[in-house]
Amino acid sequence: MTDTPVLSVRDLTVEIPTRHGILRPVDQVSYDIRAGEILGVVGESGAGKSMTGNAVIGLLDPPARITGGEVLLKGEPIHDIPRSKLRRLRGKHMGMIFQDPLTSLNPLLTIGDQLTETITEHLNVGQDEARKRAIAALDEVGIPAASARIGSYPHEFSGGMRQRVVIALALCAEPELVIADEPTTALDVSVQAQIVALLKRLCRERGVAVMLVTHDMGVIAEAADRVAVMYAGRLAELGPVREVITNAHHPYTAGLMASTPLASVGQKRLKQIPGAMPRLGALPDGCAFHPRCEYAQDKCRREPGPSIEACDGRAACWFPLGTTQKEDTVA
Amino acid sequence: MSALISIRNLTRRFDVSKPWLNRVIERLNKAYLTAVSDVSFDIEENSVYALVGESGSGKSTIGKIVVGLTPPSEGSVKINDTDLATETDAAKIEAVRDEIQMIFQDPFASLNPRWRVRDIIAEPVAAKGGDTAGLAERLLEQVGLSAADASKYPHEFSGGQRQRICIARALASEPKIIVCDEPTSALDVSVQSQVLNLMSDLREEFGLTYLFISHDLTVVRHMADRIGVLYLGRLVEEAPRDALFTDPKHPYTQMLFDAAPRMDAFGREVDPPKGEIPDAINPPSGCAFHPRCPIAIDRCSKERPEMRLLGQTRVACHRAE
Numbered sequence: 001m002t003d004t005p006v007l008s009v010r011d012l013t014v015e016i017p018t019r020h021g022i023l024r025p026v027d028q029v030s031y032d033i034r035a036g037e038i039l040g041v042v043g044e045s046g047a048g049k050s051m052t053g054n055a056v057i058g059l060l061d062p063p064a065r066i067t068g069g070e071v072l073l074k075g076e077p078i079h080d081i082p083r084s085k086l087r088r089l090r091g092k093h094m095g096m097i098f099q100d101p102l103t104s105l106n107p108l109l110t111i112g113d114q115l116t117e118t119i120t121e122h123l124n125v126g127q128d129e130a131r132k133r134a135i136a137a138l139d140e141v142g143i144p145a146a147s148a149r150i151g152s153y154p155h156e157f158s159g160g161m162r163q164r165v166v167i168a169l170a171l172c173a174e175p176e177l178v179i180a181d182e183p184t185t186a187l188d189v190s191v192q193a194q195i196v197a198l199l200k201r202l203c204r205e206r207g208v209a210v211m212l213v214t215h216d217m218g219v220i221a222e223a224a225d226r227v228a229v230m231y232a233g234r235l236a237e238l239g240p241v242r243e244v245i246t247n248a249h250h251p252y253t254a255g256l257m258a259s260t261p262l263a264s265v266g267q268k269r270l271k272q273i274p275g276a277m278p279r280l281g282a283l284p285d286g287c288a289f290h291p292r293c294e295y296a297q298d299k300c301r302r303e304p305g306p307s308i309e310a311c312d313g314r315a316a317c318w319f320p321l322g323t324t325q326k327e328d329t330v331a
Numbered sequence: 332m333s334a335l336i337s338i339r340n341l342t343r344r345f346d347v348s349k350p351w352l353n354r355v356i357e358r359l360n361k362a363y364l365t366a367v368s369d370v371s372f373d374i375e376e377n378s379v380y381a382l383v384g385e386s387g388s389g390k391s392t393i394g395k396i397v398v399g400l401t402p403p404s405e406g407s408v409k410i411n412d413t414d415l416a417t418e419t420d421a422a423k424i425e426a427v428r429d430e431i432q433m434i435f436q437d438p439f440a441s442l443n444p445r446w447r448v449r450d451i452i453a454e455p456v457a458a459k460g461g462d463t464a465g466l467a468e469r470l471l472e473q474v475g476l477s478a479a480d481a482s483k484y485p486h487e488f489s490g491g492q493r494q495r496i497c498i499a500r501a502l503a504s505e506p507k508i509i510v511c512d513e514p515t516s517a518l519d520v521s522v523q524s525q526v527l528n529l530m531s532d533l534r535e536e537f538g539l540t541y542l543f544i545s546h547d548l549t550v551v552r553h554m555a556d557r558i559g560v561l562y563l564g565r566l567v568e569e570a571p572r573d574a575l576f577t578d579p580k581h582p583y584t585q586m587l588f589d590a591a592p593r594m595d596a597f598g599r600e601v602d603p604p605k606g607e608i609p610d611a612i613n614p615p616s617g618c619a620f621h622p623r624c625p626i627a628i629d630r631c632s633k634e635r636p637e638m639r640l641l642g643q644t645r646v647a648c649h650r651a652e
Contacts, residue, residue, distance in 0.1 A: 044519035045490075158607055159386075188385035189546065193590035194603040215519065218549075218592025222599050242597045259524035261549040262594050269531065270524035270553060276489050277519075 004075045005032035006176045006209035011069035014055050023280040025051045027233040033209040040224030041213045047230040049213045053179045057094050058086040092122040095170030099182035101162035105154040111165050112150035122173035137168040160191035181213045196223050229253045232288040237315040249315035251293045334373035340406035343367040364612050366392040368564040381543040381555030387608050389564035390544045394510045398433050432501035436513035438493035442485040449481035455504040470499040491522035510542045548591050560584050563619040570644035580644050580651040583620045626650050
């Protein structure tokens with residue numbers, strides 16, 4: 001394996017022009033994902049985590065468009081290439097797993113048809129070979145009796161099995177990068193554990209780089225190697241998962257971790273962050289988090305948060321929480 | 332201790348047969364889905380009783396039966412010793428109904444987009460011809476919104492604020508019991524904690540009793556006093572919160588706990604649970620969990636386990652000890 005990250009996102013900015021001005025759902029986001037690594041992207045709804053995934057894979061719905069920064073796949077820029085070329089890359093080099101497995105499968109085609117279509121489209125193989133590979137792919141994601149189920153339609157599968165089919169579909173052309181957008185949100189706890197274990201295994205065995213977008217801290221803690229926390233379109237914090245969860249540098253991350261019921265076991269009240277995420281059209285001046293931040297100072301109200309590199313390499317915050325007073329970080 | 336709600340041998344079947352002509356031509360029998368099967372438990376006054384389970388476990392159906400949105404097929408639900416399904420005295424039914432309200436999962440679907448917030452909140456009182464002057468404003472402040480919000484429409488609020496409006500509406504008729512069906516599943520973590528704290532505060536202030544339905548073990552652990560675990564319509568285990576979380580007796584409960592993601596389990600390699608919830612139309616014989624159970628024996632596939640009392644825990648398992 002080379003040292004070039006599979007995916008490298010540099011200062012990515014997405015803008016949506018509207019009647020009331022330009023919205024910026026993704027604002028100067030930078031991160032890398034290496035082969036065999038799972039990068040968790042967390043944030044609340046509207047933080048821009050799905051939009052980042054869609055921008056990377058070139059599936060932004062107009063009028064949303066990339067207006068700045070670059071996306072490099074194995075060192076090659078892919079953010080400004082023609083749609084037809086991007087179409088060849090998608091599937092072959094990048095796989096996508098969406099939240100709702102029922103809407104991402106075609107209900108009128110058997111899963112075998114959908115798999116073989118993807119395989120023949122991207123790999124230079126014949127129908128018979130494609131069918132064999134489709135069965136192998138279903139087998140690999142743990143669908144029992146794969147050769148018998150290949151002629152089934154999506155509605156004949158349960159939710160968890162359907163998500164497995166979607167994963168098989170994303171992986172059948174052997175991509176280097178998989179973007180999983182809330183892959184377990186629609187599933188039950190026990191099935192979620194199965195899918196997370198499957199993603200981890202595939203990532204490890206095949207050396208695929210995975211971008212795992214979710215709002216579930218527990219899933220991130222168990223699956224991800226590194227985690228990126230997003231707030232109002234910007235990266236708030238980026239670092240190794242254990243560090244970020246146990247010792248957050250950004251007050252938003254600290255608040256987010258503390259407000260999960262798991263963090264307050266045995267306590268009468270949950271910790272809470274006051275207020276809600278601002279709308280994109282009405283972002284406050286200065287750091288977008290300052291109205292909800294208990295550590296906010298004058299500088300935070302005046303100047304936008306610094307970039308992660310300009311700060312301590314971890315958090316985009318003027319006054320990152322220190323490593324010394326750990327108890328004070330959750331309040 | 333008196334039980335405010337007493338549920339005995341509750342069963343609810345849904346007819347999922349094909350149309351009669353298809354049945355005649357294809358020689359099919361009638362098909363029934365048993366959503367709730369022989370469930371019994373009590374809810375104490377001023378406590379939080381949580382029902383947990385995965386999809387298809389029947390937790391929402393029980394909630395609907397308790398508020399009277401759907402009748403039971405067998406068994407009874409008694410609220411203050413009144414059974415809504417069989418009671419004939421209209422005044423008594425009315426009195427019990429006044430005491431129950433419900434909060435639903437999706438705050439985007441449960442508020443009428445064409446009504447002003449004031450009318451939405453006052454509706455439970457207005458429908459009975461009660462006095463609604465200033466009611467909505469007062470309740471809005473109680474749930475952490477401002478009185479000026481009363482003349483707005485639901486679309487002007489975020490998800491968490493809408494759920495607060497739903498809570499205000501549920502409080503309007505001054506109920507004793509609130510059935511909460513996944514009240515925070517549609518909300519973000521930071522907003523979820525706000526809503527859960529609000530619900531705890533209101534419970535103390537008004538002496539409410541919650542039937543709290545959720546699939547999220549972490550939320551249940553925070554909110555509930557007593558927890559019932561459902562699997563395929565059957566109550567498999569029931570215990571006070573601490574007893575359940577420190578010492579789960581039923582293999583299904585243990586499996587759920589193991590599968591739930593944890594924040595301190597970095598890179599944990601779990602052995603994920605095997606299989607999925609079986610088809611509720613043709614449930615497995617004996618104990619419904621036996622095909623997935625790691626400690627199942629012959630008896631489990633033949634004989635449905637009765638509820639047994641083990642310490643503080645009631646558990647339906649042949650092998651639990």
